[in-house]
Amino acid sequence: MILNDTIVALATPSGAGAVAIVRVSGPDAIDVVANVFESIKNKDLRKQKTHTLHLGYIKDGDKIIDQVLVSLFKGTNSYTGEPTVEISCHGSAFIQQQIIQLLLRKGCRMATAGEFTMRSFLNGKMDLSQAEAVADLIASDNEASHQIAMQQMRGGFSNEISKLREELLNFASLIELELDFSEEDVEFADRTAFRDLVSRIQFVLKRLIDSFAVGNVIKNGIPVAIVGEPNVGKSTLLNALLNEERAIVSAIAGTTRDTIEDELVIDGIGFRFIDTAGIRETKDVVESIGIQKTFEKIEQAQLVLFLVENSRAKDLEGLKREIEEIKNKYPLKALLVIMNKMDLLSETEISNLTSNISNLILISAKQKVGIEELKGQLLGLVNTGALRNNETIITNTRHYDSLIKALEEIQKVQYGLDMNISADLMAIDIRQALFFFGEITGQVTNDELLGNIFANFCIGK
Incomplete structure (x- = not known):
């Protein structure tokens, strides 16, 4: 992993636009840009203060490539924690490439995916969970996912983990100290206080683990x-x-022969709706394939909207049997039963339906009656209380896995305390718990892990 060279990449989306930003970071960033930049006031970039803007021209010898605005970040006062220059140029794809190619010829290297953020992590500007939140923030496409990513990028999750790790580390040090004086049979670690800490850690870990169900829904x-x-x-x-x-x-029955998918965001939660082919007996080969795909999509869905027509009001027993069959076939999936064309039902039929079938939703899709109530029911299936209360919510599978493993080790420590086992055995479980805590924030890491994480970033970030 090379960290002492100077890298360059386009920090804005590729293609033509009004403005583009070329980012340069590394020990020689300011020198490299200074050699191709001509200030309109004859300023030398090397002598300017950090966090200043400078208007001028990027030149390849005597040839002017573009008039640009240069942002200067000296020393460690930058996103990456190293000298950084951002060149704001006109958004022509040709101009962008000309500037990047010029900087490459002057000694820069093309940045890999996520390398700017990786340098920020390695230079101590943020921990690993905050770095991962940067990618989540870029990918956020609704208010809820944006809110969670911002909270994690600002250190909400990592601060909570780091505090627990620090307290556990203090007790671990005392436990390890006891091992040095094992022959004297002394206890440096207050077992009562240690029990309280272990209980508190288990409570926090369980809450964070449980939040993943909501976090995964919000993210995906x-x-x-x-x-x-x-x-x-x-x-x-x-x-x-x-x-x-x-x-x-x-x-015409059977018009929908393939699944149609689209997404709707309701109060910050994304719902991916899948309109499937109607389920019936058919000899039509194409329609049969569509029906087969319907069953496949039901398997993939977390929620099933079972839509029936108003004529089923005359066969309540048959309808109830069909609902039970679906529940039995897909016991792990949430089911909402919806009756369409309610505008053609009498008040007596409506009363009979609602008293016989619990939680039935009556709508008229054509007239758009009952649609808002349906949306409310959909949202009610998602526990957004933690989001509203601004609690820490886990959305990252890697974090979830490390939290599960940390909880397993803490539960072993709890068992050791209850059974009064020796300090040396307890110390092994404590070390493992500390290891999994450190994996989350990056205090314990390796090149392979970092490569996997940052490979999913976009170039330029």
Whole structure:
């Protein structure tokens, strides 16, 4: 891993735009840029103060490439913790490449994916969980995922873990000290205080682990399958939810022969709706393939919207049996039963339906009646209390895995305390717990782990 050279990359999206930013970072960043930059006031970049802006021209010999604005960050006062220059140029793709190629010829190296953020981590500007939050912030596409990424990037999660690790480390030191005086049979670590700490660590770890269910939903969205017989209004419902004509609507049964997917964000939570082919017996080869895909999508979904037509109000017993069959077939999936075309039902039929089928949602997809209530029901299936209370929420699978392993080791420590086992055996479990804590924040790491994490970043960040 090379850390003492100077790297360059485009920090804004590739392609034409109004403005583009070329980022240069490394020990020679200011010297390299100073050699190709001509200030309109004849300033030498090397002699300017940090965090200043300078207008001038990027020149390749006597040839002017572009008029630019240069941002200067000296010493460790930068995102990467090393001298950094950001060149704001006009957004022509040709100009961007000309500037980058010039800097490469002057001694820079093209940055790899995430290398600027990796240097920030290695130079102590942020810990590993904060660095990963940078990628999550860039990828955030709704308010909830943005809020979580910002909280983690500002150190909310890592501060909580670091504090627990520090307290555990203090006790670990005392336990290790006891081993040096094992023959004297002395205890330096207050076992009562240690029990309290172990209990508190278990409580925090369990809360963080439980938050992953919500965090994963917020980060990746909830896949929702809309299923039912042909021509009950599945495509009309999808269009009503999305408020656009996304799916083809026709009175001809079997119109939807392939799955149609689109996403809707409700109060910051993403729902990925899948409009499936109607389930029925058919000899049509293409439609049969679509129905097979319907069952595949139900397997992939976390939530199933079972849509039935108003005519089923006359066969309540049959409808209840069908609902039970779906629940038994997919016991781990949340199920919402929706009856369409409620505008054609009498008040007596509506009363009979709601008293016989619990939590039934009545809508008119065509008239867009009951759609907001349906959205509320969808949101109610997601526990957003932690998000509203600004609690730490885990969205990263690597963090989740390390927390699970840390909890297992802490539970072994708890067992050791309860069984009054020797300090040397307890010390092994404590060291392992500290190791998994350190994996989260990057206090324990290796090149392979860093490579895997930062490989998913975009170039220029």
